[in-house]
Amino acid sequence: MVKGGLSSSHKTSCAVRAPTAYVAVRGHALGIDYPCKPNVFARLTLFPSTTDTDPMDLATIIGIVAAFGVTAWAIYLGGSFGAFVDIPSIAIVVGGGIGVVVVRFPLSGLMSAMAIGSKAAFSQSKVSPRELIEKITEMAEVVRKQGPLGLESFEVDDPFLAKGKQMVADGYDPAFIQDTLERERDLYLERLVEGARIYKAMGDSAPAFGMIGTLVGLVQMLQSMDDPSTIGPAMAVALLTTLYGALIANVVCLPIFEKLNAKVKVEEINQTLVIDGIVQIRNSKSPNLIREMLISYLPDKQRALMDEAA
Template identity: 35%
Template sequence: MDIASIVGIIAGIFFLLTAVLLRGDLGSFADAASVMIVLGGTIAASAISYPLKKFLNSLKAIKLIFKNTDLDEGEAIKRIIDLSNVARKEGLLALEEATQNIEDDFLKKGVLLIVDGTDPELVRSILETEMAFIENRHNDVQGFWTNIGTLAPAWGMIGTLIGLITMLETMDDPASVGPSMSVALITTLYGSLIANFLAIPIASKLKIRSAEEILLKEVMIEGLLSIQAGENPRVIEEKLKAFLSPTLRNNLNDQQGANAGNEEGVA
């Protein structure tokens, strides 16, 4: 589970409820009609904007923000270096047996293309095409939640306008003006909460996850092509480390140093 998402939601609810209770009664911020206008209107408008399948898949993507993805660029580089050592010692055909221990479908496909003797440019084209379509699917889902973040405040404003119209119809009763105005503004509050507490943060988290996955696949493509070109494993390692941030690069170097020390101790 992604602890940051859970903590963020719990903290947000806690601070919002605390602020409301400090200012007054919780019930004064609850209005069923406003919920129907904002939530119902936002969902209806989103359903109009997207085909049913994409609409449902994008809604289901909310679970991804709670999922702790196992995307480890350092581990991927280590796996590629292991494959390069196998190819250097036993030849490219020996990589076919190594694919039995590879769980990542993208990496496995690339290795099998190399084993089949596919032209390097064609290998790059196939893998980059698949990566591009993965990124497009990710962008569609991100766009859905960004669209929610745009629609919710708009529907909040629509609810406010409806409330103002109702208020103006009862202007002959001064006592009803305050409560009517309060209800009118609640829809704006709901729309802002949906946008800024849910939709936009979800889109941001999905964008980060997508960037991490695409980076990992770029590392795999470059590593596989280097293996096919017969480059030295040490050269491949240094080339792939260029994709990493300084922190990740240092962590990888520390891990390799620790592993080397353990191997010497066992020897």
């Protein structure tokens, strides 16, 4: 039985519904200025992440390990590791960075947003756009031959596509399906943007606190000028906070921020592709028409490959 169209409860107002998150990323990933600003953190658990079962992105891990490894190798060739370890300096950089993040973001959703961002940064999508198009085309074939209920036994790995498939099988109105999936897409992308902003805040603050730690060390060094033998070691310790700040910012935080920005764009394309395909399936469009429409999301090279495969 078709479950009608949208009721007034389903028509989301500006105070509840999130704006399209990818606009914020393409315009400026920081300092998002929406006509109305919903509280993203208050809605962090409304929808599950679509990366729950995604495989690990080895590129992120390899990059971070390689950067720290080269630095450690250079330190090893030049002297002792012990000379580059100073607990107070680490405390200033890490503690100061965490403090700035807590000030800039609501504490109630800080850990959730950071966890979602971290999961997205260290995972990769199991399904490519080409695979999504092929899967949606197969779904359209099933619906044409068996009707919407035929999708009940159709297996789908992608969680977002699986949600759309189930809504078609349940007979929901196309407008309601589109509205619901678009809202979920927007909220998920917004959560990724918030996670990226947290890493950007940490990346911005780490060098600053590194400099603050260096200034603190210099002040302490100048207070002991009566003993010239302590000036060299004290100066070395003072400079360590700058090193820690630069490493944390440029090896961890800022690369993850950029990775999340790229992830937002990829997820926006994939999920919009899914929404268009699901709505067209619900509107009983032909599989070939749906396939040709969705191919427009692909780069020219991948379009040519799909045309050859067809």
